[in-house]
Amino acid sequence: MRIAKRILVTALSSFVLLTMLAATSVVFNASIAHAASGITGTTRTITLGGTGAPQVGSFTPSGAHDVSQDEFSNESDGGDVVTPYPGMITSPSTSNGSAGSVTSGPKAKSNPIVNASFDGVNHYQSRYTRGGNQFSLEPPDQGLCAGNGQVVEVVNDAFNVYDSSGNSLLPDNTATNIVSGLPRNVGHTIDLNSFFGYAPAINRSTGVRGPEMTDPSCLFDAATQRFFLVSLRLEQFPTGGFTTQNFLDLAVSKTASATGGWNIYHIDVTNDGTNTGGVNPGPYLGDYPHMGADANGIYLTTNAYPWFSNGFSGAQVYAMSKTALAAGAGTVTVVHFDTSGAVNVPSDAGSTQPGFTVWPAQSPGTGSFDSDNGGAEFFMSSNAADEAQMPVSGNAGTRTSNQIIVWSMTNTASLNGSPSLALSNQVLSSNTYARPPATQQPGTGTAPTSAVPQGFCLNDTTTVTIAGTGCWRLLVSSAAHTASGPETVTEIDSNDTRMQQVSYANGKLWGALDTALNPDGGAQRAGIAYFIVNPNAGKMVKQGYLGAAGHDFTYPAIGVTASGRGVMAFTDTGDTTFPSAAYAAIDAQVGVSAWNDIALGAAADDGFSGYKAQNFPNPKRPRWGDYGAAAVVGNSIWIASEYIAHSCNYTTWGGPFFVGGSGDNLLGSCASTLGGVGTRTALANWATRISMLTP
Numbered sequence: 001m002r003i004a005k006r007i008l009v010t011a012l013s014s015f016v017l018l019t020m021l022a023a024t025s026v027v028f029n030a031s032i033a034h035a036a037s038g039i040t041g042t043t044r045t046i047t048l049g050g051t052g053a054p055q056v057g058s059f060t061p062s063g064a065h066d067v068s069q070d071e072f073s074n075e076s077d078g079g080d081v082v083t084p085y086p087g088m089i090t091s092p093s094t095s096n097g098s099a100g101s102v103t104s105g106p107k108a109k110s111n112p113i114v115n116a117s118f119d120g121v122n123h124y125q126s127r128y129t130r131g132g133n134q135f136s137l138e139p140p141d142q143g144l145c146a147g148n149g150q151v152v153e154v155v156n157d158a159f160n161v162y163d164s165s166g167n168s169l170l171p172d173n174t175a176t177n178i179v180s181g182l183p184r185n186v187g188h189t190i191d192l193n194s195f196f197g198y199a200p201a202i203n204r205s206t207g208v209r210g211p212e213m214t215d216p217s218c219l220f221d222a223a224t225q226r227f228f229l230v231s232l233r234l235e236q237f238p239t240g241g242f243t244t245q246n247f248l249d250l251a252v253s254k255t256a257s258a259t260g261g262w263n264i265y266h267i268d269v270t271n272d273g274t275n276t277g278g279v280n281p282g283p284y285l286g287d288y289p290h291m292g293a294d295a296n297g298i299y300l301t302t303n304a305y306p307w308f309s310n311g312f313s314g315a316q317v318y319a320m321s322k323t324a325l326a327a328g329a330g331t332v333t334v335v336h337f338d339t340s341g342a343v344n345v346p347s348d349a350g351s352t353q354p355g356f357t358v359w360p361a362q363s364p365g366t367g368s369f370d371s372d373n374g375g376a377e378f379f380m381s382s383n384a385a386d387e388a389q390m391p392v393s394g395n396a397g398t399r400t401s402n403q404i405i406v407w408s409m410t411n412t413a414s415l416n417g418s419p420s421l422a423l424s425n426q427v428l429s430s431n432t433y434a435r436p437p438a439t440q441q442p443g444t445g446t447a448p449t450s451a452v453p454q455g456f457c458l459n460d461t462t463t464v465t466i467a468g469t470g471c472w473r474l475l476v477s478s479a480a481h482t483a484s485g486p487e488t489v490t491e492i493d494s495n496d497t498r499m500q501q502v503s504y505a506n507g508k509l510w511g512a513l514d515t516a517l518n519p520d521g522g523a524q525r526a527g528i529a530y531f532i533v534n535p536n537a538g539k540m541v542k543q544g545y546l547g548a549a550g551h552d553f554t555y556p557a558i559g560v561t562a563s564g565r566g567v568m569a570f571t572d573t574g575d576t577t578f579p580s581a582a583y584a585a586i587d588a589q590v591g592v593s594a595w596n597d598i599a600l601g602a603a604a605d606d607g608f609s610g611y612k613a614q615n616f617p618n619p620k621r622p623r624w625g626d627y628g629a630a631a632v633v634g635n636s637i638w639i640a641s642e643y644i645a646h647s648c649n650y651t652t653w654g655g656p657f658f659v660g661g662s663g664d665n666l667l668g669s670c671a672s673t674l675g676g677v678g679t680r681t682a683l684a685n686w687a688t689r690i691s692m693l694t695p
Contacts, residue, residue, distance in 0.1 A: 038422040039342050041319070041335040048330050049266045050197060052251055054159060054170050054259060057194035060205040061178035062132035064665075068207035070240075071136045071608075071683060082494070085400065085434040085516040085524065091545040093519040094584070097594035112567050112585050112693040115636065117598055118166030119645050122687035123607075124669060124678040125186040126158040132179035133200035134158075134191055136683045138609045142557075144629035144640040144690065145227060147220030148256040151631075151638060153690060154216040154229060157192045157201060161258045164692065169259050180665050182675035192216060192231055196249055196264060209236040213249070220631065221293050223366045224326035227253040229262070230291050230300055244283045244307045245270050248300055248318070252325045263328040273304030273313030274340035277349055277392035280311035288626070292360025292502065294377040295369035296412040298322045299360040301379070303387065304338075310394030312387035314340030314354035317379070317423065321415040335419045340391070343405055345383060345427055348390045355425070356387040357498035358407055361509060364562045364632035368505050370536070374411035378504050378535045380511040381405045384433055384497040400434035401497070403427050406509065406535050426538045431545070433515035436526035438491035439552035439624070441573050441604050448489050453653035454606045454668065454682060458487045458613050464659040472613070474657055474667060475682065480616035490610030490622040492573060494526040494554050500627055501557040506564035508541055508588055509533040512556035517547040526552035528570060532588050544591040546584060550575045553582070553595075559630030559637040564588055565695035569628045569639035572597055579605055579624075581643040581689035598639075599689040603647040607684040614683070638692050645687035646670070646679035653682070 097111065127134050134157060143154035150169060151162045161169045168188035177184045192213040193201055199210035211233050218229040228250065235245040248267040254260060269286030286302035293299065297319050304313040317337040324332045339355030347353040358381045363369050370376040384401035386394065407425045414420045448455030457463075458481070460471035467473040472481045495514040502511040510532050517527025527547030534541050546553055551574035560566035564587055572582035578601030585593045608614040610622030628641040648670035655663030655671075664671040668682025679685075 038424045039337050039339065041337045041421055041423065043419060044334050044336065045331050046265050046267055046334055048263055048328060050264050052195050052197050052262045052264050054161060054190055054195055056130055056173050056190050057197065059131040059133050059200050060203060062204035063180050066204040068202060068204050070202060082435065082438055084437055087400070087434065088518045088521070088524070089432055089434060089516055090518045090521045091527070091547055093548045094546050094592065095594045096548065097596045112583065112695040114598060115692045115694055116164055116166070117689065117691040120153045120640060120688035120690045121155050121158050121160055121189055122645060122679070123681050123684040125189040126155060127681050128179050128184050128678070129158055129177065129186045129189045130191040130194055130200055131177055133202055133204050135201050136608065136681060138607045138623040138684055138686065139625045140642055140686055140688060141215055141626050142629045142640050142642060142688060143217040144631050144638060145218040145220045146631040146633050146638045147222060147227070148225065150258050151690060152218055152227060152258045153640065153688065154192070154218050155688060156216070157213050158189045159192055159195050160187065160189045162690070166690070182665070184675070185677045196251065208238045209240050211235055215287070215289055217290050217629070219291055219293060219362055221322060223295065224322055225256040226326045227258045228291060228298055230289050232286060232289050246286055248286060248289055248302070250300070252328070254328060265325070265332060267318060267334060269302060269316065272316045272336065272338065273306065274338055276311050276313055276340060279392060280306040280309045280313055283307050284313050286316065288357060290359055292362050292377060292379070293322060294363065294375060294412055295371065296322065296375045297377060297415045298325055299377050299409070301358050301360055303357060312354060312356070312391040312394065314338050315356055315358040315381070317358060319409065319412070319415060319421060323416055333419055335421050337423045343383065343425060343427065345403065347388060348392045353383055353388045354391050355381050355405065355407070356383065356385050357381055359499045359502040359511065361502045361504035363504045364560065365634070368562045370504065372536065375413040377409045377412055378509050379407035380499050380502045380509060381407065382433070382497050382499050382513055384435065400432060402430055402432045404430045404531055406533055406538065408535060428533065428538065428540055430531060430540065431529060431543050433497055433513060433529040435497055436494040436514045436516045436554070437524055439494050439526045439554055439573050440491060440575055441489065441578060442576055443489035443604055444491050445488050448487060450650035451647060452489055452604050452606050453648055453650045454608070455487050455489060455611060456650055458611055463654070466657055466659065471654065476613045476616070480613045484612035484616055487611050487613065489604055490620065492579065492605055492624045493622050494552070495625055500555065501630060503558050503560045505560035505562055506588070507534065508564070509535045510558045510560050510566060512558055512568060514554050515545070517545055519547040519549045522549050526554050528553050528556045530556070530558070530568065530586065530592060542588050542591050546592045546595065551577060555625045555628045555641065557628035557630045557639065558586060559632045559639065561632055561635055561637065561695065567630065567637040567639055567693050567695050568592065569630055569641050571624065571641050571643060573601065577601065578603055579642070579644045581641040581691070583639055583693065585695055598691050599643055601644040603644050603685065605644055605685070607686060636692050636694050638690065640688055640690045642686055643689050644685055645689070646685065648680060
């Protein structure tokens with residue numbers, strides 16, 4: 001298996017795209033629950049590395065005659081072939097409630113009230129902020145946090161701050177955001193490189209590459225009244241190509257406002273991992289970082305992959321005093337735990353497995369933290385993945401399991417003095433879960449119609465364009481077009497079975513993951529398995545599935561209030577449903593109840609990662625996710641998911657690039673006028689939906 005985050009490289013006629021390929025994995029089936037002994041951590045010191053602010057950094061506006069027309073960065077990955085799960089995991093279809101609407105009314109335990117819902121950052125905004133000195137990225141990697149009346153969204157590779165009605169609180173940068181000679185309205189969005197104070201991802205006037213920022217996430221800590229934001233930074237050579245040096249960049253707001261200044265800390269994760277079986281030496285990639293908090297600490301986790309082999313080198317856990325971080329301390333102690341060989345279940349390394357995607361919990365408010373054992377932070381993970389079962393060889397395993405792992409870090413109060421932490425885990429028996437199939441959307445497997453403009457263009461050999469006859473000439477080389485053959489509307493890549501967002505609230509731990517599911521005993525679809533655990537008792541309180549015949553559900557994210565009322569966000573797509581933002585209520589008594597689409601998809605996913613010619617000579621891998629997000633503020637829960645917000649006809653997509661056409665001078669922006677507000681780009685049409693509900 002290739003490491004879960006590789007970067008596609010393809011040279012196209014006028015485009016070369018970047019895609020971050022996260023999550024490839026799944027395997028395992030073992031026995032009864034048991035606990036592991038404590039894992040020893042090591043300490044290091046990090047220093048305050050600088051400051052940042054949500055404002056656009058310097059740049060040279062991009063234009064049609066740039067030195068570089070690159071749309072992708074470097075590195076290649078053939079992707080992970082999804083083979084069908086051979087068994088059946090049956091579950092009744094969960095009923096669909098009425099579509100969510102912005103309204104008010106009495107609380108209903110199993111029927112959350114939608115109080116606000118608006119579109120967040122989309123691909124057009126991410127690609128064309130900072131004068132277009134950005135790459136095209138799929139998927140967005142959805143981060144979200146909320147507090148102090150502000151909603152922060154961070155995605156690949158962009159950042160915005162909204163009020164509760166969806167108005168951006170950042171300065172309007174339209175007038176100075178010049179791309180191809182015209183100001184571009186990106187909804188006040190800024191790029192992550194600017195936020196952290198780095199050079200652009202690519203300087204299109206020179207072709208020089210800046211660092212690559214990816215996998216962002218954030219949280220608002222009510223106790224310290226600070227926003228925390230983390231992103232993986234991959235260092236690149238100026239001419240392209242990764243140096244293998246990579247960092248977790250952790251930003252902490254200086255006040256309770258995300259619109260002001262931030263302090264920035266850097267954790268070098270290049271050498272954090274275990275030489276598994278002597279065959280997977282470093283350096284390592286600290287992939288898929290996520291963040292949690294308890295009363296005392298901020299906790300970051302990564303998945304360590306060796307850069308030069310196919311194995312897995314264990315989840316890494318980093319613990320820091322949140323008081324020190326919130327105060328902007330000049331030095332902060334980091335306690336690092338390597339979970340390689342920490343789970344007492346067999347793998348190809350022997351009698352133990354490494355932890356994989358050990359997701360740290362977030363808690364609502366200031367009174368939901370666990371104070372036992374000197375303070376405790378909890379984590380959850382799963383072990384159906386290749387990384388857990390086959391860390392040495394990187395080969396595929398069974399990709400199914402009936403276990404989850406609950407992790408406890410105790411004595412976290414010591415982070416405020418001389419850290420003395422212990423990390424242990426329990427393996428709990430669970431419902432079976434398995435690698436899900438790819439998800440469906442209307443038209444999957446058929447030739448794209450003009451309503452799927454990029455796919456239609458790649459098959460179009462007759463339209464006269466400024467590049468010659470045949471629309472495909474605007475996008476790909478002749479070699480790629482010839483070798484790839486006809487394109488079809490793509491299926492969408494499901495997540496693997498790694499754990500998704502984890503919450504600790506009302507004395508319980510809440511998590512969910514993607515699984516193969518046979519709703520009503522019918523055809524296998526992508527569904528969701530959820531788990532509610534009492535971590536101190538090591539007991540499963542409630543578990544179950546969410547699925548529906550004719551639908552695929554993927555990338556769940558659970559937020560839970562202090563009273564135990566929860567909402568689970570996810571993407572809904574299916575035979576007659578375009579990729580939509582959806583949600584369901586969840587509580588510890590009844591589990592998940594009826595689900596709803598909060599924002600229906602308007603069109604098919606039409607992203608570059610789903611087309612053969614765009615990925616030539618690599619196999620296509622239609623990316624989605626790589627995660628959703630939820631954030632709790634008092635009795636309300638903010639959620640965010642990827643979906644397709646807009647449709648676009650072929651003529652508008654082509655604009656003046658089709659001979660005789662009119663419209664915008666950015667191919668595929670779907671703006672009907674020159675310099676108008678774009679809803680997508682030529683290469684992707686993903687968007688995000690942010691909503692606030694009261695469960």
